[in-house]
Amino acid sequence: MSYTELTVWTRGIIMDKEGRDIVNSIAASARLEGKFSQAMENYVDNPDRTNAPTRKYCRVSESVLENELTYENEKPNIVVLVEQTMVKGWDYMRGMPPGGTLVINTQYSPEYMIRFVPGPERLAQLVCVDAARLADHKWLYYRLGELGLDRLSTEGAAERSKTIAPDIAAPLIAAIVKTTGIVKRETIEPMIGYKKAFQLALQELHVLPINPVAA
Amino acid sequence: MSTKGTRIPDWLTVPFAGITPAPSQEKGQDLFPTGNWRAIRPVYRDKMPPCNNACGTNEKIQGYLDLVKRGKYLDAYALIKEDMPFPSVTGRVCYHPCEQACNRGQYDEAISIRAVERFLGDLGQTLARDVVKAGPPNGKKVAVVGSGPAGHSAAYQLARLGYQVTILEKSPKAGGLNRGGIPDWVLPQHVLDREIERLVQLGVTIKTNVEVGKDVTWDELKKNYDACVLAVGLTEPNSVRAEGENKDGVIYGLPFLRDIGMGTSKVELGPRVAIIGGGNTAIDCAREALRQGAVEVAMITVEAHPQEMPCVPEDLHDMLEEGVELMHGRAMTAVLGNGKVEALQLFPARFSGAINASPIIVNREVPAERFAVDNVIIAVGQHASLGWLPAEFKTERGAIKVDQFGRIGNTNFFAAGDVVQLGSGQPLMVVNAVGDGKRVAFNLDKMLRGEPLQPRKVPVDVIVDLNRMNMTYFPHFPRIKQAMLTPASRRRTQQEVILGYSEEQASDEASRCFSCGTCNACDNCYLVCPEPCIVRSARSNGLYKILVDYCKGCRVCIEECPTGCLEGVPELDFDTGVVRMDTAFAITPGLHGRQAQELENFANRPAKQI
Numbered sequence: 140m141s142y143t144e145l146t147v148w149t150r151g152i153i154m155d156k157e158g159r160d161i162v163n164s165i166a167a168s169a170r171l172e173g174k175f176s177q178a179m180e181n182y183v184d185n186p187d188r189t190n191a192p193t194r195k196y197c198r199v200s201e202s203v204l205e206n207e208l209t210y211e212n213e214k215p216n217i218v219v220l221v222e223q224t225m226v227k228g229w230d231y232m233r234g235m236p237p238g239g240t241l242v243i244n245t246q247y248s249p250e251y252m253i254r255f256v257p258g259p260e261r262l263a264q265l266v267c268v269d270a271a272r273l274a275d276h277k278w279l280y281y282r283l284g285e286l287g288l289d290r291l292s293t294e295g296a297a298e299r300s301k302t303i304a305p306d307i308a309a310p311l312i313a314a315i316v317k318t319t320g321i322v323k324r325e326t327i328e329p330m331i332g333y334k335k336a337f338q339l340a341l342q343e344l345h346v347l348p349i350n351p352v353a354a
Numbered sequence: 355m356s357t358k359g360t361r362i363p364d365w366l367t368v369p370f371a372g373i374t375p376a377p378s379q380e381k382g383q384d385l386f387p388t389g390n391w392r393a394i395r396p397v398y399r400d401k402m403p404p405c406n407n408a409c410g411t412n413e414k415i416q417g418y419l420d421l422v423k424r425g426k427y428l429d430a431y432a433l434i435k436e437d438m439p440f441p442s443v444t445g446r447v448c449y450h451p452c453e454q455a456c457n458r459g460q461y462d463e464a465i466s467i468r469a470v471e472r473f474l475g476d477l478g479q480t481l482a483r484d485v486v487k488a489g490p491p492n493g494k495k496v497a498v499v500g501s502g503p504a505g506h507s508a509a510y511q512l513a514r515l516g517y518q519v520t521i522l523e524k525s526p527k528a529g530g531l532n533r534g535g536i537p538d539w540v541l542p543q544h545v546l547d548r549e550i551e552r553l554v555q556l557g558v559t560i561k562t563n564v565e566v567g568k569d570v571t572w573d574e575l576k577k578n579y580d581a582c583v584l585a586v587g588l589t590e591p592n593s594v595r596a597e598g599e600n601k602d603g604v605i606y607g608l609p610f611l612r613d614i615g616m617g618t619s620k621v622e623l624g625p626r627v628a629i630i631g632g633g634n635t636a637i638d639c640a641r642e643a644l645r646q647g648a649v650e651v652a653m654i655t656v657e658a659h660p661q662e663m664p665c666v667p668e669d670l671h672d673m674l675e676e677g678v679e680l681m682h683g684r685a686m687t688a689v690l691g692n693g694k695v696e697a698l699q700l701f702p703a704r705f706s707g708a709i710n711a712s713p714i715i716v717n718r719e720v721p722a723e724r725f726a727v728d729n730v731i732i733a734v735g736q737h738a739s740l741g742w743l744p745a746e747f748k749t750e751r752g753a754i755k756v757d758q759f760g761r762i763g764n765t766n767f768f769a770a771g772d773v774v775q776l777g778s779g780q781p782l783m784v785v786n787a788v789g790d791g792k793r794v795a796f797n798l799d800k801m802l803r804g805e806p807l808q809p810r811k812v813p814v815d816v817i818v819d820l821n822r823m824n825m826t827y828f829p830h831f832p833r834i835k836q837a838m839l840t841p842a843s844r845r846r847t848q849q850e851v852i853l854g855y856s857e858e859q860a861s862d863e864a865s866r867c868f869s870c871g872t873c874n875a876c877d878n879c880y881l882v883c884p885e886p887c888i889v890r891s892a893r894s895n896g897l898y899k900i901l902v903d904y905c906k907g908c909r910v911c912i913e914e915c916p917t918g919c920l921e922g923v924p925e926l927d928f929d930t931g932v933v934r935m936d937t938a939f940a941i942t943p944g945l946h947g948r949q950a951q952e953l954e955n956f957a958n959r960p961a962k963q964i
Contacts, residue, residue, distance in 0.1 A: 190906065192390070224393045227925065228389075252926075
């Protein structure tokens with residue numbers, strides 16, 4: 140019986156919704172496929188602080204979830220970094236069993252990013268997708284350097300929250316679905332707000348196979 | 355902030371619950387190493403200020419202006435002396451390309467850099483002992499031919515490197531173009547004498563009345579010295595190839611100024627003098643002619659407008675103030691008179707190309723103009739006299755052929771100054787010759803030590819865009835003008851026309867410097883950082899340090915840096931600065947971790963404990 144844990148690392152306020160969209164849409168699609176799933180946000184990490192690292196969790200299982208009262212993912216099979224500089228800051232690989240997948244939103248190549256990953260031998264593949272460019276995101280792509288100055292990112296969030304994955308979450312979901320098969324593309328695609336970015340990402344992924352034997 | 359559910363290391367626990375050390379306290383930043391919130395890292399990266407780049411010898415202009423601003427005049431003088439052997443000379447005569455390039459010129463008025471340089475040079479002249487010392491002797495002998503700007507500069511730098519330098523000068527007095535090409539009312543002789551005295555104090559031997567090709571041969575130079583720098587300059591005036599140019603009363607510009615400078619002039623000018631040419635030498639000749647007794651001086655140029663003349667605009671302005679008349683768009687085709695100049699034959703003319711050196715087209719279809727004069731001074735450029743040099747080392751234009759390092763062929767001979775730069779497109783100016791001499795001296799040193807030579811020009815990041823700086827920190831402030839003698843009082847005397855700055859004026863003028871792209875230790879980053887992330891060990895350039903483990907990359911220091919030396923560099927471009935967080939905001943086997951472990955063991959527990 141397969142059981143998969145997905146942890147999304149994102150930044151407080153400015154990319155909070157992107158992380159939430161990823162876990163929610165994947166958990167919802169898994170249920171549509173008849174699996175048991177669960178998604179939740181983190182309240183320990185202080186997501187109300189700009190740029191503060193924040194985690195979102197998702198679990199998908201073909202049997203009843205035994206640990207649904209556990210809050211953190213102890214052994215994430217899939218880790219997603221919504222913002223690329225997080226690759227340097229935390230031990231997001233903690234607890235990952237061999238054969239895992241790391242997905243990063245970055246304009247750099249996987250060959251470059253691998254140097255920052257702690258314990259990369261546990262990875263089956265490192266996936267880099269330039270989600271900010273594919274989704275044409277003004278802050279994350281054109282003005283990344285001004286992220287720290289951005290104090291208004293929740294502006295428009297109420298309108299945006301009606302749609303699932305209206306921007307950079309769409310390419311990231313595409314990357315997860317294509318490289319791990321956690322849910323089927325046909326199930327999740329109708330939910331995505333920004334379909335064009337989703338489809339573009341399916342073409343423009345950069346995958347670095349690392350230790351596929353362990354998978 | 356809540357630290358619930360996270361583990362605080364033992365060494366960080368504090369006596370009272372709920373109190374954690376502030377970031378400004380000891381170990382306070384270790385608790386929350388927020389450095390990994392950062393997408394952009396602030397980095398101090400000094401750029402090349404446009405003034406330093408434009409300067410022919412790359413003086414550290416921003417550096418000495420900053421020192422003058424702080425009242426450290428001696429340090430400023432020592433800094434200028436690294437690249438410039440005679441700041442008191444260039445502080446008077448330089449055509450100041452630095453001021454044309456000055457970013458302040460886009461904002462209000464360029465800094466009067468030359469005046470500050472002169473202030474420092476004059477300060478240096480009053481010192482009993484110079485700040486520069488000769489290097490430890492290395493036992494090698496170098497000959498420098500010519501004591502003009504390039505030769506002086508090369509000899510100065512070589513002496514500082516420890517060489518035993520001998521200057522061979524063909525004139526009775528050392529100084530070359532500095533003495534023979536620049537009038538006394540621009541550069542008083544005693545100022546130059548003092549600078550040459552400084553050079554002798556460095557251990558340089560100057561042999562005057564020694565001409566290469568006559569008193570010393572190429573082979574003798576090769577035999578007697580380890581290496582040689584040829585800085586012979588352009589000594590022969592160009593002719594205009596007009597009919598009757600050999601008549602009495604026709605004088606050439608450079609010899610005219612040189613003889614006056616050397617004190618050997620026998621020229622007596624009539625009341626009406628014409629100057630042929632529109633360059634800097636022509637202007638000096640025109641102004642000198644007034645001082646030598648001419649009543650009416652007219653300058654005849656092929657250029658159609660004053661703006662097209664290849665000269666320093668303010669010198670042109672000063673000349674016009676003194677009463678010299680300009681006659682544009684004409685060429686002299688013949689000197690008329692019976693054995694002596696009586697008049698000039700002029701035709702309308704223009705240059706065939708865009709630059710002033712292109713061939714002249716004379717329109718002979720209109721009737722010739724007759725212009726009555728008593729003397730005519732021809733100042734249309736110079737060429738070199740290199741009869742003694744092997745033909746293989748000459749260019750088609752009669753200059754010395756050198757490689758990109760300033761070296762002549764595969765020999766131990768180098769060449770510098772106008773004699774190399776003629777036809778290269780570089781302005782033939784004092785400061786360019788000084789820079790040339792400096793670079794050649796360093797390459798000569800490298801050659802003798804068997805190190806790879808450096809090419810003459812190195813590309814650099816020059817900051818010319820005001821948007822790269824923060825202009826809100828710079829109020830508009832007018833340039834401080836140097837005092838001058840009035841036109842009426844100066845046109846008949848050899849007294850210096852432009853006067854120097856006072857200490858207060860120099861300091862005020864230096865304070866206007868933007869310090870483009872270069873940290874001048876203004877402390878602004880230190881003050882605006884919202885966190886205590888910037889530390890300074892001393893108030894000096896390059897001595898600020900950013901605590902990258904704590905800096906969140908908020909960009910405030912970058913935005914507020916007045917000079918633009920602070921840059922935001924994408925964090926992922928650095929391999930360093932990896933902090934794997936293990937405290938607050940970070941995943942730890944905290945409360946929920948322990949809970950998970952309990953749940954895993956759930957099935958194994960005895961029933962009564964549930």
